[in-house]
Amino acid sequence: MTNSPVAGVLDKGGLSALVRVLAARGHTVVGPTVRDGAITLAEIESADDLPFGWGSEVEAGRYRLVPRADGAAFAHTAGPQSWKTFLHPQRERVWSAERGPDGALLVTEEKPVQTSYAFLGVRPCDLRAVAIQDRVLAGGRFPDRGYRQRRTGAFLIAAECTEPGATCFCVSIGGGPAADRGFDLALTEVLDRDGHRFLVRVGTEAGREVLSAVPHGPADPRTRHAARAAVDAARDRMGRAMPPVDLRTLLGESLEADRWDDVAARCLTCGNCTLVCPTCFCTTTEEVTDLTGDHAERWLRWDSCFDLAFSRLHGGPVRASARSRYRQWLTHKLSTWHEQFDSSGCVGCGRCVTWCPVGIDITEEAAALHDERAGRPRLAQQKGTGR
Numbered sequence: 001m002t003n004s005p006v007a008g009v010l011d012k013g014g015l016s017a018l019v020r021v022l023a024a025r026g027h028t029v030v031g032p033t034v035r036d037g038a039i040t041l042a043e044i045e046s047a048d049d050l051p052f053g054w055g056s057e058v059e060a061g062r063y064r065l066v067p068r069a070d071g072a073a074f075a076h077t078a079g080p081q082s083w084k085t086f087l088h089p090q091r092e093r094v095w096s097a098e099r100g101p102d103g104a105l106l107v108t109e110e111k112p113v114q115t116s117y118a119f120l121g122v123r124p125c126d127l128r129a130v131a132i133q134d135r136v137l138a139g140g141r142f143p144d145r146g147y148r149q150r151r152t153g154a155f156l157i158a159a160e161c162t163e164p165g166a167t168c169f170c171v172s173i174g175g176g177p178a179a180d181r182g183f184d185l186a187l188t189e190v191l192d193r194d195g196h197r198f199l200v201r202v203g204t205e206a207g208r209e210v211l212s213a214v215p216h217g218p219a220d221p222r223t224r225h226a227a228r229a230a231v232d233a234a235r236d237r238m239g240r241a242m243p244p245v246d247l248r249t250l251l252g253e254s255l256e257a258d259r260w261d262d263v264a265a266r267c268l269t270c271g272n273c274t275l276v277c278p279t280c281f282c283t284t285t286e287e288v289t290d291l292t293g294d295h296a297e298r299w300l301r302w303d304s305c306f307d308l309a310f311s312r313l314h315g316g317p318v319r320a321s322a323r324s325r326y327r328q329w330l331t332h333k334l335s336t337w338h339e340q341f342d343s344s345g346c347v348g349c350g351r352c353v354t355w356c357p358v359g360i361d362i363t364e365e366a367a368a369l370h371d372e373r374a375g376r377p378r379l380a381q382q383k384g385t386g387r
Contacts, residue, residue, distance in 0.1 A: 004186065006200070007200045007202045007216070008200050009198065009216060010187070010198040010200055011197050016047040017215055018047070018210070022120075023045075028116065028117050029118045029120055030043055030083075032050060032079065033049050033051060038065065039051055039056060040080070041081045047073075052071050052072070053070075054067060055068045055072070055076050056165065058167050059354070060359035061359030071191070074189050078354075080276050082277075083119055083130060084281075086119075087147055087154065088144070088147050093110045093297055094297075095107055096108050096298075098294065099293070112146040112149045112150065116155075119156050121187075122157065123161055123349070125170045125278070125349040126278055127182040129347045129349070138151055155210070158182075160178055160230075160231050162177070164177060164237050164238050166350075167239055167354045169240035170348030170349065172238065172363075173348035177231050183207070184207035185200060185203065185211060186203060187199070188201075188230065189230075190226045194226075199219060200216060240353065242363050243366055243367045245370055250334075250370055250373065253373060259368045269307075270357060271304035272357060273355070273360075274302075274329065276351040276355045280304075282303045283303055284300075284301060284303040285298055285300055285301075286298070306329065330365060346362070
């Protein structure tokens with residue numbers, strides 16, 4: 001936990017009131033829910049829609065929902081979605097064109113839908129991911145107008161991490177389970193003999209205004225201590241870790257490493273890692289038309305550097321092999337992202353490890369590259385497992 005002001009304590013009734021207040025202020029409230037055997041992000045109408053009593057077990061290439069006896073609402077690891085699904089949609093129409101009776105073509109620019117989101121239960125790793133996407137998509141010379149509009153009106157309620165998963169490694173990438181910045185309100189869930197409650201901290205004046213309309217009690221010392229202890233304990237229970245080296249230098253000096261052949265033999269180049277990553281931002285455009293040719297549309301949609309056509313130029317793709325495409329993704333994520341955006345592109349959420357069909361582990365690959373550079377061969381049982 002950080003030194004942002006502690007404002008009080010919510011019970012479960014207060015959490016329900018928070019959702020009602022946000023909706024009354026015109027926000028579309030989005031939070032974690034249980035659907036299709038996973039924790040997914042969706043619009044919620046009340047706090048009852050949150051995944052009370054559900055947790056998750058994760059490993060490389062494995063995700064399972066598990067019931068919890070304590071009834072916790074935020075004791076699960078990251079599901080397959082991140083908040084970029086709402087701020088940077090998978091598919092968005094850019095313009096449409098109609099041919100009139102006189103043969104003239106009328107082009108109409110698509111205006112972004114006016115939606116004011118309130119995100120409830122944003123993990124600290126995802127807070128950092130949103131901040132990265134802000135620099136990528138809302139900054140620079142050519143900002144994404146749709147992203148900027150959706151982001152400007154978004155109200156963020158963090159849920160500090162007290163239950164890291166086996167694929168989490170945020171601490172080793174410079175983050176941690178505590179919400180340090182970028183939130184309007186931050187919740188820390190506490191369950192002990194004194195009951196089920198949420199310590200609340202305020203990050204912005206907008207957060208203070210919302211909380212003032214929600215019934216809450218004072219932040220007693222026992223709740224403060226329990227919340228801090230839970231977050232501190234989570235920091236020491238990360239399931240994965242990046243090697244303690246300068247990753248920018250490591251990747252820059254490993255372009256010809258033999259390990260790329262090893263991972264290429266396992267990688268399906270399916271692009272799952274880029275789809276679930278909360279910071280991957282690449283897009284492409286496509287045009288569609290009806291059978292008459294009188295109506296056409298241009299759509300912006302997510303793309304992936306694992307797609308063979310992603311680097312296609314005249315004469316063919318620049319990165320034709322799985323080796324070159326995986327190397328591009330990992331090197332950009334951990335190294336050259338710094339040159340573009342002054343930060344790493346990884347927040348340590350572990351989604352790419354969990355949702356890889358063959359269980360390729362980004363931390364294992366980084367460690368293998370480090371060992372190869374240092375002249376230390378990997379153990380035979382480790383090589384090629386992705387675990």
